Each structure stands twice: as structure tokens, then as C-alpha cells.
Amino acid sequence: MNLFDIVGPVMVGPSSSHTAGAVRIGYIAKLLLNENVKKAEIYLHGSFRATGKGHGTDRALIAGLLGMHPEDERIPDSFQVAKEQGMQFSFEGIELRDAHPNSVLMKLTGVNGRELEIEAASIGGGRIRISKLDGLEANFCGDYPTLIVHNLDQPGHVAEVTSMLAHKSVNIATMQLYRDRRGGDAVMIIECDKEVPPESVEWLEKLEGVRKVTYLSLIEKQ
Amino acid sequence: MSFKSLKEIVDSVREQKKPFWRIIMEDDMSERMVSEEESFGAMKRMYDTMRMADQSYDEKLKSASGLVGGDGWQMREAVAAGKTMSGAFIGEVMVKALKMGESNACMKRIVAAPTAGSCGVMPAVFLTYQEQYGVKDEKMIEAMFVAAGIGTVIAERAFIAGATGGCQAEIGSASAMAAGGLAYLQGGTEQEIVHAAAMALKSLLGLVCDPVAGLVEVPCVKRNVIGAVNAITSADMAIAGIVSRIPPDEVIDAMRAVGIALPSSLKETGEGGLAATPSGEEFTRRMMEEQ
Ligand code: SF4
Numbered sequence: 001m002n003l004f005d006i007v008g009p010v011m012v013g014p015s016s017s018h019t020a021g022a023v024r025i026g027y028i029a030k031l032l033l034n035e036n037v038k039k040a041e042i043y044l045h046g047s048f049r050a051t052g053k054g055h056g057t058d059r060a061l062i063a064g065l066l067g068m069h070p071e072d073e074r075i076p077d078s079f080q081v082a083k084e085q086g087m088q089f090s091f092e093g094i095e096l097r098d099a100h101p102n103s104v105l106m107k108l109t110g111v112n113g114r115e116l117e118i119e120a121a122s123i124g125g126g127r128i129r130i131s132k133l134d135g136l137e138a139n140f141c142g143d144y145p146t147l148i149v150h151n152l153d154q155p156g157h158v159a160e161v162t163s164m165l166a167h168k169s170v171n172i173a174t175m176q177l178y179r180d181r182r183g184g185d186a187v188m189i190i191e192c193d194k195e196v197p198p199e200s201v202e203w204l205e206k207l208e209g210v211r212k213v214t215y216l217s218l219i220e221k222q
Numbered sequence: 223m224s225f226k227s228l229k230e231i232v233d234s235v236r237e238q239k240k241p242f243w244r245i246i247m248e249d250d251m252s253e254r255m256v257s258e259e260e261s262f263g264a265m266k267r268m269y270d271t272m273r274m275a276d277q278s279y280d281e282k283l284k285s286a287s288g289l290v291g292g293d294g295w296q297m298r299e300a301v302a303a304g305k306t307m308s309g310a311f312i313g314e315v316m317v318k319a320l321k322m323g324e325s326n327a328c329m330k331r332i333v334a335a336p337t338a339g340s341c342g343v344m345p346a347v348f349l350t351y352q353e354q355y356g357v358k359d360e361k362m363i364e365a366m367f368v369a370a371g372i373g374t375v376i377a378e379r380a381f382i383a384g385a386t387g388g389c390q391a392e393i394g395s396a397s398a399m400a401a402g403g404l405a406y407l408q409g410g411t412e413q414e415i416v417h418a419a420a421m422a423l424k425s426l427l428g429l430v431c432d433p434v435a436g437l438v439e440v441p442c443v444k445r446n447v448i449g450a451v452n453a454i455t456s457a458d459m460a461i462a463g464i465v466s467r468i469p470p471d472e473v474i475d476a477m478r479a480v481g482i483a484l485p486s487s488l489k490e491t492g493e494g495g496l497a498a499t500p501s502g503e504e505f506t507r508r509m510m511e512e513q
Contacts, residue, residue, distance in 0.1 A: 051492070
């Protein structure tokens, strides 16, 4: 806990978990999609579903998808901003399995056709956790540059990725591996201490056996 | 923060012969590896944001549920008309606490201190104090450091969220933080600062979190008033030389134990307390129907 977790953050009310956390989920989802959102299908779970409307969770998620931060005063008007920018969205309730009470599932399509399905939770004090990406297990918070590689479960991929990072002098903070079954779909999630160069991300995308690379860069783009 | 108890802070103040707030700031500088300017500047930004939030209050705003809005304005009218028994100073503190709580419920920009639900307590007492006593910004920011240091110890030893510890953890912590800051502003010693905090926390021990329809509105907004006023009376007692008979760190530990013992229906689930009254349930039903 640091001092500014106690006095702060500066945020738009009324709730750090239902509002500020929701903005952050939307914001990180947009960064992961890596392009502007054209269409968002949003499914609210648990307390997000029960009290989300009163807490502005719906407007907060859209604000985040538009690239706003938790302190942005346009959050209450985000539906209007989305309309102006031609972003379509819809909300429904859902019962997610084994999910945190403040959870949301979003199916996103970007303006250039990229797609992303993300399940995330707001875990208190405005902090979040991404629990699923494109249907596969995940567990990261979006505070670090994060490299997510979906590949076929074959020998060698982990070594390829980690040696590439070593070559670029990118230190690994945490690393997780998941797969649905032996030889099936696998995912590695690597939180890094610094940004991974764009050409390395592109290089990974072209590797055989790699199905999709998602990279969370914390450098803001317009 | 490296301090796990208020006693450690008090000991450091004495050993290093530095002011309370500076001990806290230097700890922040070493933890976040930032300069004095950066640390002080970050706290200044928090205080400035609180002031802007106070000034941009809009009495016409209503929360999404329609339960909250306009009370700060109504309170101000009563204070201006000389109708309040508690006088101008406490009256203005009440006005500011209501305003900030309402602004939060109406999706305006606020500073969570320590949480969004309790965001009215610190600005209510600090901004009013500065207006009435005419002290410089720097001094107010020092008081913010004192308050933040106390809050961080509470967060380390217990909790600051209604969902984990009930409202004693939220409004209670905010009140303890503000009390410590006020005692500092009134020239209190390190001992008086932590005892002010302890007395404030003690007085709100057991406070349940029971928001109607699960929204940060009822009773949250008005609890900011009690948290703020309780901070002032606690600081006044401490400055008078009155001590908490239970040592401050033990009070925090008691708050933790009470929070754990509280049933989950009284920890932000909106299932107990005021939320479970016939009127509370009626509001909840109406909210659900509108969705
Ligand atoms: S009642 Fe609960 S939600 Fe409301 S201020 Fe207290 S702790 Fe926060």
C-alpha cells in the first residue's frame, strides 16, 4: 500500500470498484485490442449486473473503451461520445462461472476488424484483473507491459519467446502458461519490466504454430 | 509504507527530531523512489483536486437513482440563515461533507480518501479549516501527509473498505485520518495526533456498511457528515490533553476484529441494516424495475 492508494486516486464517482475499476477494464481492453473499438457486446455479471446501472458501471466501461481514464469528467456522457464516434455497444446480463462478483465479459470488434473477447474483474480500490482472453484462462492486472501469445501446445514456443525477450534485454516480471489440453491451444502471459519493441511482436505473429499475439503496451497512442 | 504501527511513526518523529508529516513524506520518497518535490507535489495535487471538487458542486444534480442531491445546498441555506445550533464552523463542515458525498454519487470528479464513499470527510474539515484560520496551502498539505500516514497504517493493520470491514473501515478511517491532520494543524504533538485518530476511530467502531440498493448514496452521503464532525471533536479532545485509554494501535486492531466479526450482510452487500428496511427494499425494487 503506498500513500497515494490511501489519499487518491482522483476519480469520477461514485465507486472505486464499480466505476473507476470499470473504466480501467474498458481502457485496458482497448489497449489490448490495439485499435479503436467499432462494436462492443458487453455482458455484466454479479454485482456489476445488480447495481451497475446506479453506479454508472455501464457508462464507465464505454468510457474506458473510448480510451478515457478513471478521472475523465466525460465519463457520465460516454454514451453520447460513443455515438458521435460511431461506436456501437450493447449490454446484457450473464451468469459467469467461478467469477468475481464484479465481473464483465466483453466481445470487441475493432475498426480494422480485429476481434477480442475479454473477461475481467474489478477487485477493489480501482484495481482490476483480466481473467480470460479469447476464452482461455489468464491472470494479469494491466499494470505492466504484457505479452500474450496464443499458440499450439508444441515444444519450443516458450523458448522462442523468452529468448527473443532476453535478446531485446526485456526483463520478465511474471510468466504464466495455460493450455486447454495436451497438444491443444496454449497461452503464455508474460508481464515485462519494459516495453517489447513492435518489430519483435510482429516477428512473433509470423512464427509457425503461433495463432495470435496480443500485446498490452502502456505507451498511449492517439 | 514501511510503518506497520502508529507507535513506529511516533518513535521515528522523536528519534529523528523531524515533524510528523516529514517522516511520512520521506517514507513515500524512499518507497516510490521520488524526489521531495514529486512527493509534495503529488499531495498538493490531491488537495487542489479536493478544492476544485468542492467548488464545482452543482446543487441541481441528482444521482442516477434520484435518492441523492441538493442536500448540501439546503444545509448551506440553513447555515446562512443562522438556523444551525452547531454554529458557523461546524455548519460549513457539514455543508462541505454533504456536497462532496453528493458530487461523488452524481459521478463528479473526487479524490478517494481513503475511498470514494468516504471522500467528503477530509476535504470538509481541511478546506473549512483553511478558510476559517487562513493558513497557507503548504501547511494544509503537511496535514494531508499526516492524515495519509495514519490511513496507511490502518490499511496495513486492518482495512479501509466497507466490503471488508464495514463502514467503520471507510468513514471510520477517514475520520481518524482527518482527526490526526486537524490535531497537527492545531499544533498538537505526535502523541496528540495519534490519540486524536484513535478517539475518532473508537467512536465509529462497529459502524456497518448497509447501502440501500447497493449504491454509494444512502446512508453514505450523510455519514460523511458524522465522520467530519467526529474528527473535529476528537482533535479538540486530544488538544485538550485527553488520551485514548486504549492505545491507538490496539484501537485499529479492535476495528479489524470487529470488521471480521461483522456478518457479510453488513459489509456492502446491501442485504442488511438500512438496506433491509421496508423502505430500503422498496427503493431497491424500484431501481431494479427501471433497469
Ligand atoms: S455505508 Fe458502505 S458504501 Fe456507504 S460509505 Fe459506508 S462503507 Fe462506503
